[in-house]
Amino acid sequence: MDKIRLGISACLLGEQVRFDGSHRLDRFLRDTLGRYIDYVPVCPEVECGLGIPRESMHLEGKPEAPRLITTKTRKDLTDRMVTWARQKVKELEHENLCGFIFKSDSPSSGMERVRIYGPSGMPQKNGVGIFAGTFMKQFPMFPTEEEGRLHDPILRENFIESIFVFKRWRELPESERQPKHLIRFHTEHKYLIMSHSPRHLSPMGKLTAEAGHTPADRLYSDYQKNLLEALRLKTTVKKNVNVLMHMMGYFKKQLTADEKRELLEIIDAYHQEHVPLVVPITLINHYVRKYEEAYLKDQFYLNPHPLELQLRNHA
Numbered sequence: 001m002d003k004i005r006l007g008i009s010a011c012l013l014g015e016q017v018r019f020d021g022s023h024r025l026d027r028f029l030r031d032t033l034g035r036y037i038d039y040v041p042v043c044p045e046v047e048c049g050l051g052i053p054r055e056s057m058h059l060e061g062k063p064e065a066p067r068l069i070t071t072k073t074r075k076d077l078t079d080r081m082v083t084w085a086r087q088k089v090k091e092l093e094h095e096n097l098c099g100f101i102f103k104s105d106s107p108s109s110g111m112e113r114v115r116i117y118g119p120s121g122m123p124q125k126n127g128v129g130i131f132a133g134t135f136m137k138q139f140p141m142f143p144t145e146e147e148g149r150l151h152d153p154i155l156r157e158n159f160i161e162s163i164f165v166f167k168r169w170r171e172l173p174e175s176e177r178q179p180k181h182l183i184r185f186h187t188e189h190k191y192l193i194m195s196h197s198p199r200h201l202s203p204m205g206k207l208t209a210e211a212g213h214t215p216a217d218r219l220y221s222d223y224q225k226n227l228l229e230a231l232r233l234k235t236t237v238k239k240n241v242n243v244l245m246h247m248m249g250y251f252k253k254q255l256t257a258d259e260k261r262e263l264l265e266i267i268d269a270y271h272q273e274h275v276p277l278v279v280p281i282t283l284i285n286h287y288v289r290k291y292e293e294a295y296l297k298d299q300f301y302l303n304p305h306p307l308e309l310q311l312r313n314h315a
């Protein structure tokens with residue numbers, strides 16, 4: 001698998017592009033996740049020509065149409081930033097991105113809860129950075145996250161899982177959009193989708209079943225919309241337990257009474273949040289190999305991203 005193309009706020013990779021020439025290096029993003037990612041760094045403030053060092057700035061006004069104002073000289077940089085951002089997102093359409101990681105709290109790059117100053121001079125944390133907002137308008141369903149939120153193990157797992165799925169989706173050859181490719185993708189991702197959103201499975205299954213009768217472009221775009229919508233819904237312990245119980249059903253006939261009891265105990269321990277998800281998954285993977293369960297062997301739910309990332313190791 002080629003590396004995943006992902007946009008990122010440049011300062012998170014250690015580039016010294018902040019207003020004072022510093023950076024905000026995130027070692028997990030650069031060194032650990034970076035082994036699987038081909039980052040496309042973007043610094044809106046430098047790329048729109050503001051230079052380093054530069055005066056600091058913040059957002060003012062209404063959350064739906066904030067102004068970007070320098071804090072000391074009160075220069076209004078909004079039009080400059082908006083014009084640049086609109087052009088930049090058009091360029092990014094050709095970068096084959098699978099998502100974006102934004103720097104939190106930035107008036108240019110923050111994805112949510114950015115401070116906006118009102119007439120009282122007191123900030124409200126309900127803004128979106130100007131470039132981040134333009135990006136999300138252009139690519140409304142793409143996986144996006146902020147580096148701060150990625151320290152939360154659940155949000156981190158969800159985001160990284162989403163970009164790996166989106167990458168596999170994007171690898172389906174556009175020139176040969178045949179029903180068989182879609183059917184295979186859907187089959188292999190069935191339980192992964194279920195772990196995010198059981199209710200999306202039925203319309204996606206219906207699209208797949210009608211694959212031969214729907215024009216390919218419409219079919220793929222409807223499926224992608226459903227896929228990205230489903231991935232935006234977070235997995236939970238309850239949803240994972242549901243998937244694990246479904247998977248256990250495949251071994252009904254093969255498992256000995258003792259193996260069944262052990263698997264149920266482990267799923268229950270995960271349900272009680274005494275052990276991480278990797279524990280029942282490892283046991284199911286063991287039975288998949290032992291009993292050569294062909295359907296489960298191809299399920300990405302059992303192997304959605306590299307083990308080294310340790311994303312399912314939290315309880």
Ligand code: SF4
Binds near residue numbers: 017018
């Ligand atoms: S937060 Fe955005 S604008 Fe600020 S330095 Fe980082 S990449 Fe540049």
